[in-house]
Amino acid sequence: MTPPHDTVAAFAALARERLAARSPVLLDGGPGVRRAAVVLCVVEHGGAPSVIVIKRALRGRNAGQWALPGGRLDDGETVVRAALRELHEEIGLTADPVDVLGRLDDFPAASGFVISSLVLALEDPGPPRPSPDEVHSVHPVTLERLAADDAVRWVPQVDGGRLLQMTLGPAMTVHAPTGALLWQFREVVLHGRDVRVADLLQPDWTRR
Secondary structure (H helix, E strand, O other): OOOOOOOOOHHHHHHHHHHHOOOOOOOOOOOOOOEEEEEEEEEOOOOOEEEEEEEEEEOOOOOOOOEEEEEEEOOOOOOHHHHHHHHHHHHHHOOOHHHHEOOOOOEOOOOOOOEEEEEEEEEOOOOOOOOOOEEEEEEEHHHHHHOOHEEEEEEOOOOEEEEEEEEEEEOOEEEOOOHHHHHHHHHHHOOOOHHHOOOOOOOOOHHO
């Protein structure tokens, strides 16, 4: 991985610069669209800057799926307010709008949601406190692992397309939508490449 990503502060400076240099794709979605906001939250874990990935509770909507902290917007709520509220409700971390480093592209999920994603960094947030009703477990993934060549796999499909798989740890393979957001985060922020994600394939089981 290209330095400097060795501290949360160094990551934050680089992320703010790279995100400010691009214009994110923002989707309206049309009348009645359902909107959600998620957070790519970087913290120190085991001495290394890491992005927080969660496994959803084993019952309820999206049971057991890999995800980023986040959820749907309440009526009249902004993307930033919703994302920070969900971060606190789901894993007990508190952040302020000034902690937001920038925004990635909105993603049109097959489930019917338009997902907005924010990037932020917290230098001393304390340990995560996952809500058992919403989160089964919390999995910090080091930026070094996310940036590695073998973290990304493109699986050919019978229709000629390719399905993205992010391999982030043992038994931790993440598909779109979450995989798409992690891939864009990796490419834009960690590698400095301007990629788009709206047309990435999504597995059939995400259409609910």
